[in-house]
Amino acid sequence: MNTVIYNANVYLEREHFAQALLIENDTIKMVGTNEEVLAAAPQDAQKMDAQGKTVIPGFVDTHQHLYHVGQNLLRVDLSGCRSQQDVVDAGRKFIEEHKVPAGEPVEGWGWNQDYFADGPMMPTRQLLDQVSTVHPVLFTRACGHVMVCNTLALEKAGVWENPPVVEGGQFDLEADGHPNGIVRESSAKEIVNQAILPEENEEKMEEILAAAMDYAASHGLTSVQTNDVAGENYEAMLRVYDKLLHEKKSLRVYMQCCLMEKELFQRFLNDGHRTGTGDQWLKIGPLKLFTDGSLGARTALMRQDYADEPGTRGISTLSQEDLDALVALAEENKMQVAVHAIGDKAIEMCLDSYEKVLKDGKNPNRHGIVHCQITDRPLLQRFADLDVHALVQPIFLHYDMHICADRVGQELTNTSYAFYTMNELGVHVSYGTDSPVEDLDPIANLHCAVCRQDLKHQPAGGWIPTEKVDIYQAVDDYTISGAYNAFEEQTKGRLAPGYVADLVMLDQDIFHIPEEQILDTHVTLTMVGGKVVYQK
DSSP: OEEEEESOEEEEETTEEESEEEEETTEEEEEEOHHHHHHHSOTTOEEEEOTTOEEEEOEEEEEEOHHHHHHHTTSEEOTTOOSHHHHHHHHHHHHHHHTOOTTSOEEEEEEOGGGOTTOSOOOOHHHHHTTOSSSOEEEEETTSSEEEEOHHHHHHTTOSSSOOOOTTOEEEEOTTSSEEEEEESHHHHHHHHHHHSOOOOHHHHHHHHHHHHHHHHHTTEEEEEEEEEESTTHHHHHHHHHHHHHHHOOOEEEEEEEOOSHHHHHHHHHTTOOTTOBOSSEEEEEEEEEOOOOTTTTOSOOSSOBTTBTTOOOOOSSOHHHHHHHHHHHHHTTOOEEEEEOSHHHHHHHHHHHHHHOBTTBOTTOOEEEEOOSOOHHHHHHHHHHTOEEEEOGGGHHHHTTTHHHHHOHHHHTTSSOHHHHHHTTOOEEEOOTTTTSOOOHHHHHHHHHHOOOTTOOSTTOSSGGGOOOHHHHHHHHTHHHHHHTTOTTTSSSOSTTSBOOEEEESSOTTTSOGGGGGGOOEEEEEETTEEEEEO
C-alpha cells in the first residue's frame, strides 16, 4: 500500500522542512515538495491532506514501565491527592465504586507527600487503616520506590510481628518495633507484594498491556524502551509482549530486562537472550539494574548527607562489587547495560563500573545510565570521556525543581539536570518519562526540556535557564537519539527515505511558536509502519 501525506510541515532536521512524503508499505520512499511527491506517487496511493499540520518522527521513549501504566489504569489514582484526607477519600471511593470484596487487596499509585497542603508527611498504616480494615491496602508513591501498607496488609505479609532486615530495602518502624507501614525499595516491597497480590495470568496480562499500548499511541509514542522484564517469570512477560505487539502492530518495544542477581542473569543469557535478538516489534534491549532509589523519597544515593536530613545519604541497592560483576558479565556477552542512578554517588558507582570494562573511551555496547539527575561537572565530563549514554527524563523537573536545593543544596543543584551541558559535551542524550512515575506525554517532556518550567509555567524565565535546550535539540533527543541508543539510527528516528514510516502529526508548529505555547500542543495522528494507530 502507498500513502502520500501532503500539505504538511515535515521536519527533516534542524531548520529543514519538506511539504510531503511518500510511504510505500511500512517505509518512507520519498520526501519533497507537494508537486514532487504527488507526481511520483502511484495513481492508487492513499492521499492524506495534513492541512498544514507539523509532522515529526514518532517519539522514542527510552525509559518507562509500560506494563505498569496499564496496571495503573486498574488501580486507585492517587496522583491528584493534595492532602492525607484525599488519599483516604480516593481509596474509599475506589472500593465503593468497584465493589471490591472484603479480603481482596486494593492497590493505588501516585501519592506524593510534597504536594500535601497539610504538610509533607508520608502516609502511614494508621492513615490507610481509615481506607479499610478488611482489605489489604497497598498505596505506592509516585516515584515507585516507596509503598505504604495498612495494618492488615502487614499482618497478611507476615511482617507485623517480626519485620525483616532487608538488604537494599527497609521497613520503617515505630517505637514499639512494629512497622509503621512505610516500605522502601523493591527488595522490601516484594516481600509484601508476593504475599498479598494474586499472580496475573497471561490473559489478564494481555488486557493490561493492550490498554497501555492504546494509551501510548494516543500520545504519539511509536517506540519505547520499557522495563517490564524482571525476576524469575521473565518468559511469561516476553510471551505476552510478543503476542500483543505482533497482533496490534501499534508500538515497537526494546525491552529493558531487570535481572539483579548474577545467577538469574546468567540463566537469561543461557536461554539465548541477548541485546538485539528479536525483530522490528520486540527486541531484547539492555540489562537493567538499580543502584539507588529516588530524590523525593531521599533514597537516591548521595556522596554527602542530604541537606534537609543530616545523617541520611540514601539507599544503595547494589554493592560496587555486585554491580561490577554484573556489568562485566554483560560486557563479556555483548549485552547492553542501563543502570538506574539518581544520586551523585550512585552515578559515580556506575561510571566506575563502566570504566573497568571500556577501552580507549569506546563504548560499543552503548551502555548508559538512566535518570542521571544529581551531577557535578567532573561527573558530566566522565560521561563524555567514556561515551556513556544518558537516558534522562526532563519531565522530572516539574516536581524536582521545587525540592532539589532543599535536598542537596544550591551548589550541587546548579550542576544537576544538566541537559544542555550534556549535549555540549557530546554525550548521547535520549529522553524518556519513567511512566507511570510521570505521565508518558512527550509534549510535557518537551516543555520541561525547552522551557525549564513546571507544568504551571513556573518559574518565569525557567529554572537554571542556562540548561535549556532548543526545540530542535529536544525533538532530536526524543527521536533519532532514542533510536541510536537502541542501535536503530539507520532505520528509525528520521523522516527520510529508507526509514520506517513511524510519525506523529501535531496541531501546532512546535518549531516556530513561542516556547511557552509548546505545552498547549496536541497529537492529532500517530502512524506506525505506515499504519494509522491513533487519530483524534
